[in-house]
Amino acid sequence: MLRRMYFVFALITAWISFASLPTAAQSGRTFYIDYASGSNSNAGTSTGAAWKSHPYMRNAAGCAGAPHAYTPQAGDRFIFKGGVTWPNACFAMILGAGGTSGAQNYYGVDKSWYSGGSWTRPIFDLQNTLTSGDYRLSVILIVYSYITFDNLEIKNQLGGNSGGDPSVNSTYNAYGTSGVIIENGYNHGYTKSQANVLLSNQDSEGGVYGASLVDHMTFSDSDGGMIGQPSGSVPLMGCAYQVLEFRNSTCDTYAQGVNGGASVHDNEFSNGKGAVQNYVGVHTNDIQDTWEGSMAVYNNLLHDSNTGQHIAVTPNGRVYNNVIWNISGGSGGTPIGFDTGIVNAKNYPGSVGYALNNTIDCRGDSSCINTSARSGTTYGTVYIKNNILITDGTAIDAGTGGTQVRTTNYPMPTAEATTYGFTIARKYYPSSSGSTVVGQATNLSSSCSASLAALCYDTGGAPWYGTSYVGRPSGTLASWNAGAYEFSGQQSSNPAAPSGLVAILQ
Secondary structure (H helix, E strand, O other), X not given: OOOOOOOOOOHHHHHHHHHOOOHHHXXXXXXXXXXXXXXXXXXOOOOOOOEOOOOOOOOOOOOOOOOOOOOOOOOOEEEEOEOOEEOHHHOOEEOOOOOEOOEOEEEEOOOOOEOOOOOOOOEEEOOOOOXXXXXXOOOEEOOOOOEEEEOOXXXXXXXXXXXXXXXXXXXXXXXXOOOEEEXXXXXXXXXXXXXXXXXXXXXXXXXXXXXXXXXXXXEEOOOOEEOOOOOOOOOXXXXXXXXXXXXXOEEEEEOEEEEOOOEEEOOEEEEEOOOOHHHHOOOOEEEEOOOOOOOEEEOOEEEEEOOOEEEEEOOOOEEEOOEEEEEOOHHHHOOEEEEOOOOOOOOEEEEEEEEEOOEEEOOOOOOOEEEEOOOXXXXXXXXXXXXXXXXXXXXXXXXXXXXXXEEOOEEEOHHHHHHOOOOHHHOOOOOOOOOOOOOOEOOOHHHOOHHHHHHHEOHHHXXXXXXXXXXXXXXXXXXXXXXXXXXXXXXXXXXXXXXXXOOOOO
């Protein structure tokens, strides 16, 4: 991997504090942009005098001509008209300024301003043509900090030859920035030629590279794929690379889900594909830690994937409260792996990792959880506790090079899973209490802090389930359930069986 980004955990508090500010609390001017009816001879400061293009879009024939003169000011807001489309000629959009920690710049929408019968997102349509003006072939190149992108739809991006550089072909490229938020948007329809696939690295193509936060985004390549082959035949999209926090989002039909970062939580990953390995010889991933840190992976739903690796973390990883089914691919399709060779094989002396309260249907896989040390390396301890492992085969492999501490894991026979409602239709939320898992797990409430804080809540309130979280019992004498859900027949706040849920998050 080239040009890896190394973020500092101390940034988390800073960017969460400003990201939570209401829009009205941020100062600055507001500019309106309407490609269909605006003009760059307008002032852009009212809906009746909108610009046609943003000043940082390309000054090219087929876009809007010379942009309006603009002097940057921290806290400025740029409103793109809902339902209006900006063509490929306007991109790449290379930002010439950013905000500050107290005055975030905003690129987004006003849902009361739109074209058509109702509001829809503004669209950046790349028209299956390479972008111009930036060798990275990005759609939006973000070279400054403290910027929010909200509710944009970006589609039909064509990827070129990345030369092994993971920043090339990303949709949002925020390399080296801080305080950049990408939220509420929809990226889809990524395409590429076979010739360029042979020369490419697949880390963040069509997705986000290097932002601080990705929140409530939808990434899907179900309508993209290899040019000249059936739609979606070789999905090449990557959802995120080295994003500090990736949350509340949908990642569907991809070659790379999330690579690197500090935390990945409350997301749905589905239809990850390993087919691209036939072209580039590099394994694909659902969630992989390339940061060499202690990635926290929790409250995620992962299913129907045949990538080369699924959840793969270093021996310092924290993997908990995830629900996983129907996966296959590399390493026998093992759902959760702790590995000393995620980036480069190295020793992890004294490392501490966790695989806690996951519910995994791993029938047909070589094992449900594995730990491994490559090339003679070693690691410390991986705690494997309270997991429901639905399999008639091997639940946890023996591991090499380190120590496993296994407590109250339950290898559940497939027949028992059916009896108690651990099924795909219910997203593995049980329909009735089973005496083998309810109240039979180790109480881990004393561990619910820092990157394990969410361990004290079940997955019932994750966006992909659509209800409210249920807290696990506290106190040393209270019993815990095994698996991702806290179930009790007397607990009325538990979610009902899901029906008619939609994967795309708004």
